[in-house]
Amino acid sequence: MSAAAGRGSAAGSGSALGLRLAAMILVALLPLGLLALAQARQSQRQADETAMAASIGRTLQEALGEVRLIRASQITAQLLASVLRDDMAHCRTHLASYAAADPRIARAAFVPLSGRMECSSDGSAQDFTGLAHFARMRDARAPQIFSDPGWSSSGAVEISVVSPVATATGEPMGFVLISLPETAMTGGEMSARGGAERPLALIASNRAGEVVYASVGIAAAADYLPATRDLARINSAPPQSFADTTPDGMRRMFASVPLTHDLHLLGVWPLPRDGGFLGRNALAYLLPALMWLTGVGVTFLGVERLVTRHVRRLAKAMRAFGSDSRSMPELDLDNPPAEIASLAEAYRTMTATILRDEAELENLLRQKAGLLREVHHRTGNSLQLIASFLRMHRRETEEENIRAVLDDLHNRVMSLSTVHLGLYRMAGGADVEVDQLMAEVIGRVDQIYGRSGHKDAITADLHPLVLGSAQAVPLALLLAEILSCFPSGGEAGPPILIRLGPVPGAGNTARLEVSGPAAARARLTGEYATGEHAGAPAVIGARLIRGFVNQLSATMAVEDQGPRITVMITFTISHNRDDPDPAPAPQKADAIA
Incomplete structure (x- = not known):
């Protein structure tokens, strides 16, 4: 693994030590903190x-x-109903007397079953038959209360208090209507308290x-009602208090109190110490938070x-040593x-051992490279000596067939010698710059086959490989x-073109x-x-x-x-270079066989 890969692995292995220990402290204090929060x-x-x-x-x-x-007002309506039942002849006098006794009453009236009011404290007359609530008020057998501008003499918002009137035998006669102006309830000020x-x-x-009355005005009462409950359901329940949201999304506390069978009161209050989950009792939640923060701080400082x-x-020293420069700060x-301290001493010993072993390995590699170069050098010289022997035999032989065979062997031995001497000059490493080796082979083969004296006999386009x-x-x-298969320099013909390089768009080909x-x-x-020429150099070359x-x-x-003829050899570049010194001679012999 390279130094860069090691650094990447270490960087991605997890969080810092301080953060991990702080997390452990937080987990250890979690039960106590949860208890405090609870x-x-x-x-x-x-x-x-x-x-x-209390609300x-x-x-x-x-x-x-x-x-x-x-x-x-309800008691007054009931008293008027009792009086009018016995003395309907003096209806207006009784109504005017009661209305004058309480200036907050806007109008007191008797409405018969026909709905046409003719007896009132102010002498006005009105027909209620086409108005809402009339049918219910006519059939009611108990006091009622509602608010409807249509029942007002002036068109202002009024509270209507109704009490039924019946004969001594229980036959309904109509009902008493007392109208209270809304301003009488609020004192003339209609605003949120x-x-x-x-x-x-x-x-x-x-x-x-x-709604029959609201301290903020009946018109604005809807803005203060709970959004998820209607008044009818609230009024049918016993006294209660609950929290809900208003239509504008504000969280409020509501208190419902029944006053009579037909009158209920709803109070809208702000939530106690409204300010959110923490703002309502910041100190109670602050103590466990401070405890956690203290644990984290102590852990960080200690670690x-x-x-x-x-x-x-120590990590900085390791990274410096792991770099290519092998520096040792x-x-x-x-006072660790x-x-x-023991880990640091082990690191010092390890780095010293690594440097010593690397120096020994470098010496071994240099020795191996030197030996490999010597092998290539001696192999090349030996092959040249063999080529000289073949050349001597060729001069002593007069038969043309044998001379042709010896010439072919001589040329192949010289080609093999050229390869080994080229590897020797390239330091004999496992990686070879093939374009340079090819240039030497081309020059040597060109010389062997007599092409070197001809201008432009061979044109080479060798890419670095x-x-x-x-x-x-x-x-x-x-x-x-x-x-060696192409005509020699003595034969007329077009130049030989050689091209070597990677195949565009084909990866490592x-x-x-x-x-x-x-x-x-x-x-x-x-x-x-074929036939009698089966052993000819052409067959061996192929x-x-x-x-x-x-x-x-x-x-x-x-x-x-x-x-012209073109030979194309396509091969995949191998990345497995563990065998730097192949033995081509046996494989060559196998190919011939």
């Missing part, structure tokens, strides 16, 4: 329940004046859920003092714990063998192309070397070419282009 929440809930329970009594206390006025100890609104309604700063310096730890020795050696020998006179086809493929192609795991294609 106690604070329970205390807050009890305080809220107490405030809600019922406070609602009655705040609406005491309005309740007294409504109750007095609010304040820490005052309700936001007081709303009175009948059993059907109709930084005892562990983190030493580990940070001074590792100075200020015994365990970290690095291969392992296991591929570079057979590729160089393959090129030498292919070049490379290609060797050799193009020359078409006369080389027989020697390249061995198609016409077999060697196939053997080198197989050794490269490559594909070979031969294209005829009129007077």
